Amino acid sequence: MDYQSLYDQAMKISPAIRYATITDMNGKIKQSGHRKGVKSLLTSKESLKSLKLSANMWKARNDLSSKIGNGKYALAEYAKIKRIVIPLNDAHLLYLTTSARADHTKIISKATKLRLK
Numbered sequence: 001m002d003y004q005s006l007y008d009q010a011m012k013i014s015p016a017i018r019y020a021t022i023t024d025m026n027g028k029i030k031q032s033g034h035r036k037g038v039k040s041l042l043t044s045k046e047s048l049k050s051l052k053l054s055a056n057m058w059k060a061r062n063d064l065s066s067k068i069g070n071g072k073y074a075l076a077e078y079a080k081i082k083r084i085v086i087p088l089n090d091a092h093l094l095y096l097t098t099s100a101r102a103d104h105t106k107i108i109s110k111a112t113k114l115r116l117k
Contacts, residue, residue: 001092001116003031010094011035013110016102018081021095022088022116025059027052030092041080054085054095073108084108088116 003022010020011033019040021032029051034040042050054074061071076083082104084096094114098107 001030003116006088006094006114006116007031007033009114010096010111014098014102014107016098017096017107018099019095019097021051023051023055023093023095025055025091025093027055050083051095054083055093058085058087058093073112075104075108077104084111086111086114088114092116 006022007020011017015035017035018038019032019034022030024030027048029048040047057074058071061074065071071087073087074085078100080100082098082100082102084094084098084104084107086094086096086108088094094111096107096111098104
């Protein structure tokens with residue numbers, strides 16, 4: 001799978017995207033990076049914990065999909081950032097963080113069209 005290409009496409013969606021990561025459903029990183037000049041707000045250990053928690057939450061949501069349908073994305077808004085998690089397929093997630101003022105509707109609209117090749 002071309003993780004680098006998908007990462008590059010994700011980062012081109014908006015300059016408001018601070019960080020993009022592609023993970024498997026266990027939170028294992030396949031491709032990840034920060035926008036040039038952006039300082040991480042979390043330590044590496046905290047970032048990994050956040051990715052694993054997001055993957056576990058996505059798996060929990062999928063347990064209900066037979067009744068409510070498949071999830072399209074999850075958005076969490078914080079004082080300093082927004083976190084968006086989007087399924088790429090049954091085995092991978094796209095995890096994005098944006099600035100707090102980002103237009104997340106436009107970012108989500110474009111990011112949900114991305115797929116792994």
